[in-house]
Amino acid sequence: MAILFENGIFRLDAGETSYAMMIGEDRTLLHLYYGARLADSDLGYLLYLLPTASFSALRAELVRTGYSPDTLLQEFSCNGTGDFRASACQIRDADGHSATDLRYVSHRILPGKYALPGLPATYAEDERDAATLEITLEDPHTGLRAVLLYGVFEHLGAVTRAVRIENPSSRTVTVERVFSACLDLPRCDLDLVSLWGHWSCERNVARRPIDRGSQGVSSKRGASGHAENPFIALCSRNADETSGDVYAASFVYSGNFEASAEVDSYGMTRLLLGLETTDFAWTLEPGESFTAPEAVLVYSAEGFGGMSRTFHRLFRQHLVRGAWKTKRRPILVNNWEATYFDFDEEKLAAIARDAADLGIEMLVMDDGWFGARNDDTSSLGDWTVNEEKLRGGLAPLVRRVNEMGLKFGIWFEPEMISPVSRLCETHPEWVLGIPGRGKSIARSQYVLDMSRADVRDYLFDAMAAILSSANIEYVKWDFNRNLTEAGSLLLPPERGKEIFHRYVLGLYELLERLHTAFPELLLEGCSGGGGRFDPGMLYYTPQIWTSDNTDACERLFIQHGTSLVYPPSSISAHVSATPNHRTGRETPFVTRGVVAMGGAFGYELDLTKLTDEERALVREQVAFYRKYCGVVQNGDYYRLISPFEDRNLAAWSSVSEDRRTVIVSVVAYRFRYPRAEFLRLRGLDPEAVYVDRSSGARYRGSTLMRAGLNLTREFRDGESVRIVLEAEA
Numbered sequence: 068m069a070i071l072f073e074n075g076i077f078r079l080d081a082g083e084t085s086y087a088m089m090i091g092e093d094r095t096l097l098h099l100y101y102g103a104r105l106a107d108s109d110l111g112y113l114l115y116l117l118p119t120a121s122f123s124a125l126r127a128e129l130v131r132t133g134y135s136p137d138t139l140l141q142e143f144s145c146n147g148t149g150d151f152r153a154s155a156c157q158i159r160d161a162d163g164h165s166a167t168d169l170r171y172v173s174h175r176i177l178p179g180k181y182a183l184p185g186l187p188a189t190y191a192e193d194e195r196d197a198a199t200l201e202i203t204l205e206d207p208h209t210g211l212r213a214v215l216l217y218g219v220f221e222h223l224g225a226v227t228r229a230v231r232i233e234n235p236s237s238r239t240v241t242v243e244r245v246f247s248a249c250l251d252l253p254r255c256d257l258d259l260v261s262l263w264g265h266w267s268c269e270r271n272v273a274r275r276p277i278d279r280g281s282q283g284v285s286s287k288r289g290a291s292g293h294a295e296n297p298f299i300a301l302c303s304r305n306a307d308e309t310s311g312d313v314y315a316a317s318f319v320y321s322g323n324f325e326a327s328a329e330v331d332s333y334g335m336t337r338l339l340l341g342l343e344t345t346d347f348a349w350t351l352e353p354g355e356s357f358t359a360p361e362a363v364l365v366y367s368a369e370g371f372g373g374m375s376r377t378f379h380r381l382f383r384q385h386l387v388r389g390a391w392k393t394k395r396r397p398i399l400v401n402n403w404e405a406t407y408f409d410f411d412e413e414k415l416a417a418i419a420r421d422a423a424d425l426g427i428e429m430l431v432m433d434d435g436w437f438g439a440r441n442d443d444t445s446s447l448g449d450w451t452v453n454e455e456k457l458r459g460g461l462a463p464l465v466r467r468v469n470e471m472g473l474k475f476g477i478w479f480e481p482e483m484i485s486p487v488s489r490l491c492e493t494h495p496e497w498v499l500g501i502p503g504r505g506k507s508i509a510r511s512q513y514v515l516d517m518s519r520a521d522v523r524d525y526l527f528d529a530m531a532a533i534l535s536s537a538n539i540e541y542v543k544w545d546f547n548r549n550l551t552e553a554g555s556l557l558l559p560p561e562r563g564k565e566i567f568h569r570y571v572l573g574l575y576e577l578l579e580r581l582h583t584a585f586p587e588l589l590l591e592g593c594s595g596g597g598g599r600f601d602p603g604m605l606y607y608t609p610q611i612w613t614s615d616n617t618d619a620c621e622r623l624f625i626q627h628g629t630s631l632v633y634p635p636s637s638i639s640a641h642v643s644a645t646p647n648h649r650t651g652r653e654t655p656f657v658t659r660g661v662v663a664m665g666g667a668f669g670y671e672l673d674l675t676k677l678t679d680e681e682r683a684l685v686r687e688q689v690a691f692y693r694k695y696c697g698v699v700q701n702g703d704y705y706r707l708i709s710p711f712e713d714r715n716l717a718a719w720s721s722v723s724e725d726r727r728t729v730i731v732s733v734v735a736y737r738f739r740y741p742r743a744e745f746l747r748l749r750g751l752d753p754e755a756v757y758v759d760r761s762s763g764a765r766y767r768g769s770t771l772m773r774a775g776l777n778l779t780r781e782f783r784d785g786e787s788v789r790i791v792l793e794a795e796a
């Protein structure tokens with residue numbers, strides 16, 4: 068049983084972890100414990116009872132006990148009724164007050180995993196894999212309810228949370244803040260870890276000690292964004308890749324978010340993760356409800372490595388959906404860095420011909436195939452083929468590519484509109500904006516109002532027409548700017564602050580329609596590289612373009628940071644030309660392949676310009692990836708040397724589910740003098756004997772994990788080593 072309820076105490080057991088809470092004397096839901104798995108259920112003694120401090124307010128029922136909301140660990144903290152920390156929820160009632168006081172009313176334990184209407188969420192195909200706990204809290208004064216949802220994955224150390232606010236009263240109220248996860252920890256000796264970045268430099272790892280007061284990360288961009296990822300972890304000060312406590316939270320959402328850690332004066336820490344608060348409010352008419360997106364909590368006693376492997380398994384098996392969930396992804400060549408906007412059907416056919424010859428499996432036609440688009444200043448929204456470039460239209464080109472033995476994929480940027488476009492002339496009211504206020508422009512484009520059903524209908528019809536006109540098997544869904552002057556002509560003034568969330572709901576609705584209408588289609592998410600790399604998008608797009616920075620050495624950092632939360636199968640990575648278009652760096656072809664094979668593998672260069680030697684290397688890479696893709700895509704990922712910590716090297720390994728195949732990759736992102744280096748592997752079968760496929764050397768798993776591989780040598784700038792180890796039968 069993953070969920071136990073005894074004597075007013077709930078214990079949720081997920082993998083090696085337990086999560087416990089208790090119904091307090093005044094029926095407040097109090098948090099008891101989150102951490103390594105417990106066997107006892109009589110956990111009431113954990114109630115963190117501080118002597119009430121002099122300014123703490125006591126609820127009438129609790130005067131006798133001396134308990135105050137101010138000093139107790141809360142499960143879903145309220146506003147204005149004695150808990151002075153940041154609250155998980157704040158609702159302005161019909162009289163204008165924003166005090167909330169939620170008390171336990173009832174609960175249900177259900178088999179399987181809850182789903183959230185209109186929102187992405189983790190799921191369990193087999194209802195034995197997960198259980199749901201639903202706890203209803205009610206405010207006795209207003210009658211408002213918060214239904215807390217917990218999903219417990221019995222075999223993975225993951226607990227999910229979401230919340231539904233219900234208004235059964237006869238008066239209109241406004242939800243002013245609602246966090247999906249509120250986690251009170253009775254300690255503050257912790258570091259905060261987050262993933263920051265910017266365009267072309269995504270998901271750097273930031274770590275700092277938490278201190279008294281509030282600290283955190285957020286996005287107000289209308290997208291999760293390049294700048295911060297919707298992820299936060301609190302870890303013990305000594306936590307590293309293999310040891311230490313990590314309490315991590317990831318938000319299954321693609322829009323504005325807020326994550327914070329607040330340390331109070333009693334040494335307790337409150338972690339909050341949910342919808343960003345300053346640009347959000349939601350009106351609830353009588354009888355209406357609001358569902359906040361899902362947050363995933365992962366606790367690891369084995370440091371960041373354990374945390375990542377739990378996220379990876381959960382996202383691979385219980386978030387990504389559809390035909391491509393486990394199927395080997397096609398090795399593709401994308402024409403963006405090969406041609407940019409300057410292409411026609413002959414150029415594409417020439418790339419496809421070489422691709423077919425080299426064993427590559429799909430051609431992706433990127434930006435520039437529609438409207439009158441020859442640069443980034445026009446035509447977004449005009450999703451009809453530019454027949455000056457593609458004479459005869461799409462069908463003959465796709466047929467030609469298919470006849471060469473390749474699949475065909477296409478680029479769209481559905482949410483955008485160019486001021487210079489037919490669409491903007493006919494439907495200026497579809498542009499997101501505030502009447503009377505100028506619109507900021509970014510990359511020469513505006514954003515469509517995705518909260519409007521007519522906009523979504525137009526986009527669905529336009530995309531469906533293209534996708535039905537030829538055998539198109541993949542779509543790269545791009546998004547190249549953030550939201551400004553966010554307003555919708557259809558929203559009344561009192562609902563103005565709903566626009567950011569309504570935008571994301573509209574985006575999800577369109578993605579879901581596409582998923583239903585074209586179930587075999589492989590979708591790749593993208594936002595100027597990895598500007599919307601989040602679990603919400605992963606629910607619809609099994610892989611995401613990780614960064615517009617395709618420099619292999621830069622990618623070591625980007626892919627390392629991304630792997631903290633996201634599985635390699637989702638991390639789209641391509642071999643591009645050298646010198647790299649973005650950085651000017653020259654990196655050996657072999658190394659570019661090693662790095663790109665750390666994720667969903669492909670090419671992004673003009674294949675017709677390759678030398679014979681490079682062509683031979685492509686053939687080798689393709690053969691290698693076809694053989695070992697399953698290990699990368701479905702295996703366990705171990706970060707062995709962090710480029711953020713080592714001055715020269717990065718190293719990682721993929722270990723097959725049965726632990727019999729191991730691929731170790733080491734890359735020098737800058738020259739290193741000979742130095743003693745023993746790379747200790749992880750996750751092997753200690754008893755098995757592993758054979759190095761190229762040298763024939765034999766090692767026991769325990770030796771590789773304790774003494775390590777001997778990598779004592781000089782590394783040239785950009786040089787890489789890849790070792791494949793296979794367990795003897």
Ligand code: DGJ
Pocket residue numbers: 403433434478545547593594595596612614615
């Ligand atoms: C940004 C993407 O990240 C690139 O890969 C490319 O698709 C361009 N947009 C096209 O405009």
